Amino acid sequence: MPSEQQQQEQTLPAQHQSQQPGHESQMTPEPVYLKPDYRAAGKLIGKVAVVTGGDSGIGRAVAVHFAHEGAKVAIVYLNETEDARKTAQLVEQAGGQALLIAGDVGDPAFCREAVAQTVKKFGQLDVLVNNAAEQHPQEDLRDITPDQLLATFRTNIFGYFYMAQAALDHLKAGAAIINTASVTHYKGSGGLVDYASTKGAIVAFTRSLSEQLIEQGIRVNGVAPGPIWTPLIPSTFPADKVATFGAEVPMKRPGQPAEVATCYVFLASDDASYISGQMLHPNGGSVVNG
Structure with missing residues (x-):
């Protein structure tokens, strides 16, 4: 039986899924991707965006919000075909157009092909959202194998480089690149050392690429979410940890993908025309000063 403290800290029903990145349909409650x-x-009318990791979680919410704002969206995903089709359906229900592209962003050839397919389909590229990620908890640094370390960096930061490199031939003045970092870069995470390290690299990548591209009129920013309720959570952590997910932040709850996606809308739009090299922090009130 859970202790009184655990009951007070509980934010979600205890649950676990055995395979990453997890399935939304098995989550209780299901994530919120768009507030009613x-x-x-119309902030993104006439824009074309690529969203990696767009099949579920934050990526799905971004794709759906972009579609509501008038953008056409290419949804890049690894192999979660059912979830990706659902995201495409939501985009189309919002009046948008969707293109599904399956593959591994850790492969530079695939990244070039994903961008080429997007431009062929929609004629242009205006916004790149680097969002695909993976995480594998290990409480002891010595348990992080070379294979795990390489896989985490390959997806979480190499893929961001490869997608940006592929996109640059098509991005023009007024375009935007938005990278998904994490509060773990700012606060650390003892159980996710390799993951948090990639997120630190993403912050440095964002700031450095912003300096490189600013004279071309291309803005580069990022979003560093806190605990967000996505399929990755029950498929990563044991049920008892899921039950108190988000309890440690000042708002005492996890955020919903819809509460993060609006940051991407802002950074992709002309509302953020004087912002580059910065991070937004939808994290439930944690002050990180970064």
Whole structure:
């Protein structure tokens, strides 16, 4: 039986899924990808975006919000075909157009092909959202194998480089690159040392690439979410940890993907025309000063 403290800290029903990245349909409650009262304002009309890791979680919410704002969206995913099709359906229900592209962002040839398919389909590319990620908890540094270390860096940071390299031939003045980092870069995470390290690299990548591209009129920013309720959570952590997910932040709860996606809308739009090299922090009130 859970202790009184555990009961007070509980934010979600205890649950676990045995395979990453997990399935939304098995989550209780299911994540919120668009608030019922969201009011679109046409902020991305005429824009074409690529969203990696767009099949579920934060990526799905970004794709759906972009579609509501008028963008056409290429959804890049690894092999989660059912989830990706659902995201495409949500994009189309919002009045948008979707292109599904399956493959591994850790492969530079695939990244070039994903961008080429997007440009062939939609004629241009205006926004790149680097969001694909993986994480594998290990409480002891010595348990992080070379294979795990390489896989985490290959997806989480190499893929960001490869996608940006492929996109640059098509991005013009006014374009935006948005990278997904994490609060773990700022606060650390003893159980996710390799993952948090990649997120630190993403922050440095964002700031450095911003300096390189700013004279071309291309803005580069990032979003560093805190604990967000996505399929990756029950498929990563044991049930008892899922039950208190998000309890440690000042708001005492996990965030929903819809509460993060609006940051990407802002950074992709002309509303953020004077912002580059920065991070937004939808993290439930944690002050990280970064």
